[in-house]
Amino acid sequence: MRRYPPIADHGMVGDLQTAALVSSEGVVDWFCAPRFDSPSLFAALLDHERGGHFAITVDGADVTTRQLYLADTAVLITRFLTPDGVGEVVDFMPVDRPETATDRHRLVRAMRATRGRIRFSLTCRPRFDYARAGHRLTLQDGTARFTGPGIDVHLQTAGAVVLERDHEDVRAAIDLEQGQLAAAVLTVCAAGGEPPPPPTPDSVRAEFEETCAFWYGWTRRSRYRGRWQETVNRSAITLKLLTYAPTGAPVAAATTGLPEQLGGERNWDYRYTWVRDASLSLHALFGLGFAEEAHAFRRWIGDRLRERHTVTGEPLQIMYRVDGDPRLTEETLDHLEGYHGSAPIRVGNGAADQLQLDIYGEAVHALTHTDDLSHHMGYDGWRALRDVLDWLVKNWDRPDEGIWETRGGRQDFTYSRLMCWTAFDRGIRVARDLARPADLTAWTQARDTILAQVMERGWSERRKAFVQHYGSDVLDASLLLMPAVGFVTPRDPRWLSTLDAMDTELVSDSLVYRYDPAASPDGLRGGEGTFSLCSFLYVDALARAGRLDQARYAFDKMLTYANHVGLFAEEIGPTGEQLGNFPQAFTHLALITAALALDEELGRAER
Numbered sequence: 001m002r003r004y005p006p007i008a009d010h011g012m013v014g015d016l017q018t019a020a021l022v023s024s025e026g027v028v029d030w031f032c033a034p035r036f037d038s039p040s041l042f043a044a045l046l047d048h049e050r051g052g053h054f055a056i057t058v059d060g061a062d063v064t065t066r067q068l069y070l071a072d073t074a075v076l077i078t079r080f081l082t083p084d085g086v087g088e089v090v091d092f093m094p095v096d097r098p099e100t101a102t103d104r105h106r107l108v109r110a111m112r113a114t115r116g117r118i119r120f121s122l123t124c125r126p127r128f129d130y131a132r133a134g135h136r137l138t139l140q141d142g143t144a145r146f147t148g149p150g151i152d153v154h155l156q157t158a159g160a161v162v163l164e165r166d167h168e169d170v171r172a173a174i175d176l177e178q179g180q181l182a183a184a185v186l187t188v189c190a191a192g193g194e195p196p197p198p199p200t201p202d203s204v205r206a207e208f209e210e211t212c213a214f215w216y217g218w219t220r221r222s223r224y225r226g227r228w229q230e231t232v233n234r235s236a237i238t239l240k241l242l243t244y245a246p247t248g249a250p251v252a253a254a255t256t257g258l259p260e261q262l263g264g265e266r267n268w269d270y271r272y273t274w275v276r277d278a279s280l281s282l283h284a285l286f287g288l289g290f291a292e293e294a295h296a297f298r299r300w301i302g303d304r305l306r307e308r309h310t311v312t313g314e315p316l317q318i319m320y321r322v323d324g325d326p327r328l329t330e331e332t333l334d335h336l337e338g339y340h341g342s343a344p345i346r347v348g349n350g351a352a353d354q355l356q357l358d359i360y361g362e363a364v365h366a367l368t369h370t371d372d373l374s375h376h377m378g379y380d381g382w383r384a385l386r387d388v389l390d391w392l393v394k395n396w397d398r399p400d401e402g403i404w405e406t407r408g409g410r411q412d413f414t415y416s417r418l419m420c421w422t423a424f425d426r427g428i429r430v431a432r433d434l435a436r437p438a439d440l441t442a443w444t445q446a447r448d449t450i451l452a453q454v455m456e457r458g459w460s461e462r463r464k465a466f467v468q469h470y471g472s473d474v475l476d477a478s479l480l481l482m483p484a485v486g487f488v489t490p491r492d493p494r495w496l497s498t499l500d501a502m503d504t505e506l507v508s509d510s511l512v513y514r515y516d517p518a519a520s521p522d523g524l525r526g527g528e529g530t531f532s533l534c535s536f537l538y539v540d541a542l543a544r545a546g547r548l549d550q551a552r553y554a555f556d557k558m559l560t561y562a563n564h565v566g567l568f569a570e571e572i573g574p575t576g577e578q579l580g581n582f583p584q585a586f587t588h589l590a591l592i593t594a595a596l597a598l599d600e601e602l603g604r605a606e607r
Contacts, residue, residue, distance in 0.1 A: 001057060013091050024564070026089045036244060036251045036254060041126045047336040054109075056089050056120055056184065064082075074241055103189055115178055139165050143156050153187070183204040185199045228595045240293065246322075252273070256270060262579075357420055358400075392423055411470070418487055422487070466498045480512075512530055533570075536591050536593065569584050570587065
């Protein structure tokens with residue numbers, strides 16, 4: 001068992017309320033329950049010694065491992081190939097009424113020998129509350145019960161598994177012959193909760209088949225039939241896994257604290273719902289035909305607009321917990337060493353109270369993006385939207401922290417103005433289409449004023465490009481969305497000149513940096529890798545601009561940076577390693593959007 005496997009060396013399983021990461025060695029080294037944003041039970045990914053893990057491995061010098069997903073599912077298979085035999089660990093989390101929030105979650109880990117004989121080694125070492133709390137072990141009748149503060153973890157087995165006490169943890173050695181199956185089933189529930197009935201090989205097979213059937217049925221709903229179907233399906237499943245089904249709110253990533261630079265301080269908690277990320281996820285899911293998920297998020301963002309429950313006093317804040325709670329107090333876990341010593345580890349997110357005006361454009365765009373708006377927006381929903389736009393008329397022309405949540409002070413960010421323009425533009429269209437009461441004069445004046453201001457102050461004559469914020473010459477990859485929202489046409493001379501400037505300064509071998517921190521200090525030490533979201537936005541922009549050969553080359557090259565099961569983190573490092581929280585929803589939604597745009601433009605060129 002390696003001390004710290006590469007970030008990319010993991011697959012993810014989940015039940016649409018929480019998720020676990022499993023390394024290619026068969027180690028669960030990240031798992032929070034009962035929700036994505038709950039304290040961790042296993043966090044060896046952030047501290048090998050203290051964090052806790054649940055490992056089912058095969059020991060020996062001559063062991064080769066392979067990991068894969070069962071196609072079109074979230075069932076993960078880790079294979080162990082040895083001179084004596086071949087074994088598999090099949091990991092999945094049953095999906096049972098996911099729309100109902102529950103404190104009970106199950107992780108099924110089935111072991112089987114597919115050739116010869118194999119010996120699995122099992123160790124289960126939970127560490128409650130980010131390894132801040134102790135626990136008590138009760139081992140009785142083949143079931144281990146770990147009792148922590150307010151939560152119980154039951155480990156039950158089927159087949160030839162005999163658990164042994166190892167202080168307050170457990171271990172086992174499992175010998176299987178070809179065709180034999182065993183299982184270890186982890187159930188998390190509230191303290192004092194009864195364990196489920198003991199599993200049997202037959203019950204494990206039945207749960208496996210039911211879980212596969214759920215994912216097969218969900219994937220079949222996709223209407224995507226383009227050139228990259230397997231890749232797009234995997235990204236769609238990943239977005240689904242990162243969505244908290246009881247509210248429809250997607251989290252930005254399954255983890256906290258994974259570094260954007262090894263040894264650096266850019267280690268953030270991404271287990272929350274960003275209005276911006278989630279809105280863009282909605283567009284990706286709509287593009288694939290997953291209208292049910294898109295409408296669920298629309299309801300969630302509509303509730304936030306109606307409630308106006310924020311810590312900032314603004315109508316919206318940039319992120320919330322999955323249940324809509326705006327309180328995300330940030331603290332550091334100084335007792336954890338961090339991934340490869342990258343500290344501090346943060347839980348909560350202090351950027352939640354930042355002013356980022358672009359979220360209003362993303363929210364309005366999300367709420368108005370549907371084939372049948374009249375069916376999905378009632379009068380109360382319209383009033384909430386109208387009130388926000390009336391507020392924005394008086395507040396759009398303010399410096400803010402910008403899309404990248406920099407902690408270096410407020411600026412007049414061009415992207416924020418762009419998305420405020422989008423908010424007014426979409427609001428005006430909806431008011432006219434649905435004949436809703438609105439101050440169209442004020443909204444139109446604000447929209448037109450923003451456009452003129454960006455064209456004058458957001459444009460650098462020296463760089464011949466749109467720039468990050470007024471008064472600067474710094475380029476910013478967030479502006480790759482300008483043609484996608486309709487602010488400029490994809491082949492506007494100013495836009496093509498901007499694209500050329502980005503290609504020279506921000507693009508490195510088809511990978512795209514967000515911006516240059518040296519040219520635009522963000523208040524943090526260290527650097528970062530290329531930003532995978534931006535690399536896919538670059539493909540989208542190239543395709544829309546008609547640069548199809550360049551777009552396809554960049555897209556195909558970007559796909560080579562996916563991990564062995566098709567997942568992406570937030571960033572790509574200088575030697576191709578994945579960096580940042582994992583897997584990253586923003587990256588996968590941008591992949592889908594790029595594939596859709598590139599397919600469309602390639603199809604148009606072939607006609």
